[in-house]
Amino acid sequence: MQTRTRDGLVLLLVGVLLGGGLAWLLGRRRESPPAAPRALDAVPAGALLVATLDLPALRASPAFAPFLREEREIPGLGKVRDVCGFDPVAALTEVAIAIPAAGEGGDFGLVAAGAIQDQALLACASKVIEARGGKPVVAGLGGFRAVRDSSAEGRGEIAVRPGGPILLGGGAYLRAMVDAVEGRAATVGASAAHDDIARAVGEGAARVTVVLTPEQRAELGRELALGGAGRAPAASIVAGGAAVALGPEIAVHAAVLCDAEAPCAELGAQLRAARDARAGDLATRLLGLGGVLERVAIAADGKALHARVKLSAEEAGALVERLASLRGLRQPSLAPREPPAPAEPPALGDAAAPRGDAGAPPPDAIIAPRQRPRPDDAGAP
Known part of the structure; x- marks a missing residue:
């Protein structure tokens, strides 16, 4: 085989290998999973109120971290970790709450994004429903799996898919959230x-x-x-x-x-x-x-x-x-308090007698608040 022919075959082989590698890389890029959706991607258009929470930022704040570190409990059942074996909130990164402008009173939707364990979450929700005497039903909802209590229709349901997000809502609004996150309906971003x-x-x-x-x-x-x-x-x-x-x-x-x-x-x-x-x-x-x-x-x-x-x-x-x-502070005490003993009326000659709390103002006295100098609001930044 001549040297020129051999060199040509080598260059052809290298070209095939490079072309195949490039095609493989492009194919891998096309097959790579899409970026995890943001919580707002599941909020339908037409919302009256939208609230968002950045959970990592709140966990890093000395003012708010103690409330997020507290052990969460399910009323009547105990701690979430004991019931489910894990705490779903611990791995969440973002939460959005939405109230639709049009809809019956009480309608709302909650969206949570983060590291989602979809099967474990469905199992946890089913355990909670059963522990409360309900009948959990799991069904498909678009690309989501949703669980609800069939014995308590209208109380809402939880829907989740691999990679998230988690959706919590009821009836038509939950389905509107599914349509929004799957691209079949406009979101609040519009x-x-x-x-x-x-x-x-x-x-x-x-x-x-x-x-x-x-x-x-x-x-x-x-x-x-x-x-x-x-x-x-x-x-x-x-x-x-x-x-x-x-x-x-x-x-x-x-x-x-x-x-x-x-x-x-x-x-x-x-x-x-x-x-x-x-x-x-x-x-x-x-x-x-x-x-x-x-x-x-x-x-x-x-x-x-x-x-x-x-x-x-x-x-x-x-x-x-x-x-x-x-x-x-608003909750009533469990133990009833003893009523105070009625005070004896003072004798006529004791009307001017000094009292131990003589320095305190009478109950109906108006205490003028102390005024502090304020900056000019009109020039506030």
């Missing part, structure tokens, strides 16, 4: 109004956006107009939202979008007056909110109204813990 208010409040580990429908705005205007003449400034609200950004300080940024500048400015003045009145309220100060409210800067910017405040991590943690404990 909503310009939700996008506008999300940009107004900025990014955050926790964020909520609310967009009113024209019918809801008209109803709000009618209700507010009952208390006085003319159109109330709050009736001009188109959307609202808030975001919590975590860092060395915790920054809370809330905003509303109005349909005109004048009512937005008037609404800002009303909110500043309400803030000052509420900050001096005794109950507000007992909760530790008085100082926080005094620092809230409220300022209008065209058709937008912004409210901002920053808290230290320690301050935010104490405030969250105090608010979370309110539910326990």
Whole structure:
């Protein structure tokens, strides 16, 4: 075989091998699984409220981590790990909650993304249903598998697929979420109004956006107009939202979008007056909110109204813990309290006798709140 012929065959073989390798790599790329969907990818268009939580960021925050590390329990059954053998929440990275603008009261959807164990989750949900005396039924729903209690129709169901997400909802709205995540229906990402208010409040580990429908705005205007003449400034609200950004300080940024500048400015003045009145309220100060409210800067910017405040991590943690404990304070005591013994009426000659609590104000005395100097809201950033 001549040298030239041999070299040609070698080059041809190398070309075939390179071409085959390139084709194999391209084929592997086409076969690679798609990126895991975001929680918002499963929220259908037309949502009234959308809330998102960045769980890794919250777990890393000293203010919120203690609440996410707590052992979760299923009422009446015990700890989740004991019932299911694992905690499904521990591996989640993102949660979205949605309330549809159109639908019956109580409709909502929850989407969770992360490292999903689909079969284990279905088994866990079935155990919980059986432990409560129900009858679990597992069925296909598009590319998802869903479990529900056939003895309690209308109470919602859980749907999951390999790789996620997890969907929790009921009836038609759960199916709308499946259609959204599988590309058969529009998602909330196509909503310009939700996008506008999300940009107004900025990014955050926790964020909520609310967009009113024209019918809801008209109803709000009618209700507010009952208390006085003319159109109330709050009736001009188109959307609202808030975001919590975590860092060395915790920054809370809330905003509303109005349909005109004048009512937005008037609404800002009303909110500043309400803030000052509420900050001096005794109950507000007992909760530790008085100082926080005094620092809230409220300022209008065209058709937008912004409210901002920053808290230290320690301050935010104490405030969250105090608010979370309110539910326990409201619950009645298990043991009935003994009624206090009736006090004996004082003798006529004792009317002017000094009392041990003479320095305390009478029960109906009004204690004027201490006023603190405030920054100019109109110039707030």
